[in-house]
Amino acid sequence: MSISHNLSQLYQQIQQVSQRANRPQNAVKLLAVSKTKPVEAIEQAISAGQRVFGENYVQEGVEKIAYFAERKDLEWHFIGPLQSNKTRLVAENFDWIQTVDRLKIAQRLSEQRPAELPPLQVLIQINISDEESKSGIAPEEMLPLAKRISELPRLQLRGLMAIPKPESDPAQQKIALQQMQRLFQTLQANFDGIDTLSMGMSDDMQTAIECGSTMVRIGTAVFGARDYKG
Ligand SMILES: *Cc1c(COP(=O)(O)O)cnc(C)c1O
Numbered sequence: 134m135s136i137s138h139n140l141s142q143l144y145q146q147i148q149q150v151s152q153r154a155n156r157p158q159n160a161v162k163l164l165a166v167s168k169t170k171p172v173e174a175i176e177q178a179i180s181a182g183q184r185v186f187g188e189n190y191v192q193e194g195v196e197k198i199a200y201f202a203e204r205k206d207l208e209w210h211f212i213g214p215l216q217s218n219k220t221r222l223v224a225e226n227f228d229w230i231q232t233v234d235r236l237k238i239a240q241r242l243s244e245q246r247p248a249e250l251p252p253l254q255v256l257i258q259i260n261i262s263d264e265e266s267k268s269g270i271a272p273e274e275m276l277p278l279a280k281r282i283s284e285l286p287r288l289q290l291r292g293l294m295a296i297p298k299p300e301s302d303p304a305q306q307k308i309a310l311q312q313m314q315r316l317f318q319t320l321q322a323n324f325d326g327i328d329t330l331s332m333g334m335s336d337d338m339q340t341a342i343e344c345g346s347t348m349v350r351i352g353t354a355v356f357g358a359r360d361y362k363g
Contacts (some may be wrong), residue, residue, distance in 0.1 A: 136174060137181035139355050140165070144182075147342065149351065154343045161342055164210055164331070166352030167191065169359045172200050178355065179204070187231075189348055190211030195226045212294075212350065214268050221245045224287075231294040231331050235347045238308040239282050243308035244288035255282060256294040256331055262309040263298040272316055276323060283324055292329035292347075293317050299336060305316060306337050317345060 140163075147161050167175050168189040175186060175197065187210045188194030198209050200289035210229040216236055223230055233239050233255050246253045257278060260269030270278060275293075282290050293316060297309035313332055321327045333341025333349035341349060353359065 134357075136177040136356060140178060140181045140183055140358075143351060143354060148339075150339050150342045156342060156345075160347060161349045163355075164348050164350045165355045166212065166350050167197070168213075168352065170195055170356045171359040174356050179207070183355075184208060184297075185210065187212040187352075188227075191219045191222050195222050198226045213252070217241055224253060225250075227253070229256070229291075231256040232258045232268065233282065234236060234258045234260075234268060234278075236278060237282050239278075239285055239288060243285035245289040252287050253286045254291050255298070256292050256329060257282070257290070259293055259295045259313065261287070261297050261313055262300075263296070266298075269295065272312070275316060275320065279320060279324060289326065290324060292327050292331070293320060294331035296334075297332070297337065303340065307340050307344065310337065310341050310346075314345040328340045 143163055147163060151161050162185060164185050164187045165178050165183050166187040184206055185208045188197065189212055194211060201207055209227045210231055211223050211227045212231045215223060215232055217238060220238060220241040224242045225247055230253060244251055256273060257273060258269040259275065260266055279290060282288055293313065294314050299308040310332060317330045329347050330345055331348040331350060333346045333352050335351055338349050
């Protein structure tokens with residue numbers, strides 16, 4: 134199947150699920166996760182109307198952003214784990230980072246964000262169900278970290294991101310997504326400009342939309358299987 138076919142199916146599916154879940158029209162964006170995929174694949178997605186892309190690896194993402202530098206209408210999200218020695222590349226090249234889980238990283242990103250660019254758009258990553266994972270903060274750390282991030286001049290806090298542990302039982306899967314929804318509401322009640330809840334991948338997209346996701350992150354169903362695990 135072609136990338137453009139895949140995308141139009143996904144747009145339709147997102148719209149149908151949103152409608153059934155009583156979500157406003159266009160409340161849910163599709164982030165096309167293009168990690169490991171060549172620029173030709175991204176070009177096809179752009180031709181099909183996709184504008185928002187997610188990359189996991191700093192160097193690979195920076196090369197693609199440079200390749201598409203003339204296209205000012207694209208939005209690039211960094212969605213991988215970030216080490217402090219790579220913050221400058223993210224600060225100088227990406228529009229968004231979804232995986233902030235340490236104040237030190239946030240401070241570096243703010244210091245390194247070039248003055249001529251708009252503030253870097255930030256999501257805090259929450260470790261909602263996968264205690265094994267080293268990424269993301271515990272829910273009770275959210276408000277203190279959000280407060281510190283909101284004081285950084287070159288960052289703009291927009292919301293939360295999570296990668297819940299896959300569960301075979303949909304009811305179990307829903308528990309984590311509902312916890313994220315409540316955290317998001319708490320964040321919204323405490324800070325201005327919070328509008329983005331990034332959760333939902335291929336397997337839990339529908340439940341994520343029912344639980345208030347505003348951005349689903351899909352790779353394989355857009356671009357096909359990856360050659361190596363990303
Ligand atoms: C790779 C990745 C995705 C997309 O995964 P697929 O299984 O290819 O749809 C979504 N979110 C994150 C954080 C990822 O790293």
